[in-house]
Amino acid sequence: DTEVTQTPKHLVMGMTNKKSLKCEQHMGHRAMYWYKQKAKKPPELMFVYSYEKLSINESVPSRFSPECPNSSLLNLHLHALQPEDSALYLCASSRERRGQVSHEQYFGPGTRLTVT
Amino acid sequence: SQKIEQNSEALNIQEGKTATLTCNYTNYSPAYLQWYRQDPGRGPVFLLLIRENEKEKRKERLKVTFDTTLKQSLFHITASQPADSATYLCALPAGSTLGRLYFGRGTQLTVWP
Numbered sequence A: 001d002t003e004v005t006q007t008p009k010h011l012v013m014g015m016t017n018k019k020s021l022k023c024e025q026h027m028g029h030r031a032m033y034w035y036k037q038k039a040k041k042p043p044e045l046m047f048v049y050s051y052e053k054l055s056i057n058e059s060v061p062s063r064f065s066p067e068c069p070n071s072s073l074l075n076l077h078l079h080a081l082q083p084e085d086s087a088l089y090l091c092a093s094s095r096e097r098r099g100q101v102s103h104e105q106y107f108g109p110g111t112r113l114t115v116t
Numbered sequence B: 001s002q003k004i005e006q007n008s009e010a011l012n013i014q015e016g017k018t019a020t021l022t023c024n025y026t027n028y029s030p031a032y033l034q035w036y037r038q039d040p041g042r043g044p045v046f047l048l049l050i051r052e053n054e055k056e057k058r059k060e061r062l063k064v065t066f067d068t069t070l071k072q073s074l075f076h077i078t079a080s081q082p083a084d085s086a087t088y089l090c091a092l093p094a095g096s097t098l099g100r101l102y103f104g105r106g107t108q109l110t111v112w113p
Helices: none
Strands: A004-007 A010-012 A018-025 A033-035 A044-050 A053-057 A064-070 A073-079 A089-092 A109-116 B003-005 B010-014 B019-026 B032-038 B045-051 B056-059 B062-067 B072-077 B086-093 B099-102 B105-112
Touching: A004 A089, A010 A018, A018 A033, A018 A089, A018 A109, A033 A064, A033 A073, A033 B099, A044 A064, A044 A073, A053 A064, A073 A089, B003 B086, B010 B019, B019 B086, B019 B105, B032 B072, B045 B056, B045 B062, B072 B086
Parallel strands: A010 A109, B010 B105
Antiparallel strands: A004 A018, A018 A073, A033 A044, A033 A089, A044 A053, A064 A073, A089 A109, B003 B019, B019 B072, B032 B045, B032 B086, B056 B062, B062 B072, B086 B099, B086 B105
16 A cells, blocks of 8 residues: 545635644555645645654644644644635655655645634 | 855646756855656655766656756756656755755646546
8 A cells, every 4th residue: 555645635714713634554654754844835844753752843833733743644634723724735655764864755635724 | 155056937748758857056055966756746866966066867757957057957857757757846055054054936837638
């Protein structure tokens, strides 16, 4: 299984809502990532988990809260978002090994988020 | 600070021709460089990784070169097909921190019949 799955595919939420994005992979990858991508822009890294521990937070606002319950699952909890947070949210995973250079990243199809 | 430039936002070529996309970087020396393909509304798909000690890498109709002196990578698609139409992104590691990749803005390739 070489697939990263993300749910939901589309999400519309109000600024006062709380919602969660989910990501799952069964490739045995020990690094998982959240990216944000706006139209016609490159993906921008938000968070990196390595061996279920948060290793990188790219100064993301606290209204985005990541969680890695186990090595196969990654969540992104959303609360009090702003309309400018509307974007494609991508999850990715890779075969990190301690102390070794990153390998290629496998991306999910993304969740298209619209904040109204 | 590190900078990645893909100097063509869009490239239109005729089917059967070779598409050549460019990725330039400044202010650092990456250990490797990657190329990804992204279709509209989808996540990027990894294509090729080339390391700093490799001059060239091939995979089917794809060829990547990496010139660390020029700080440039070229990505070639030979015998291009309409199905190759997509946005192609180059990505470089951001320093030595595991997992941090910087992506270029991408080049949107259109192959017309």
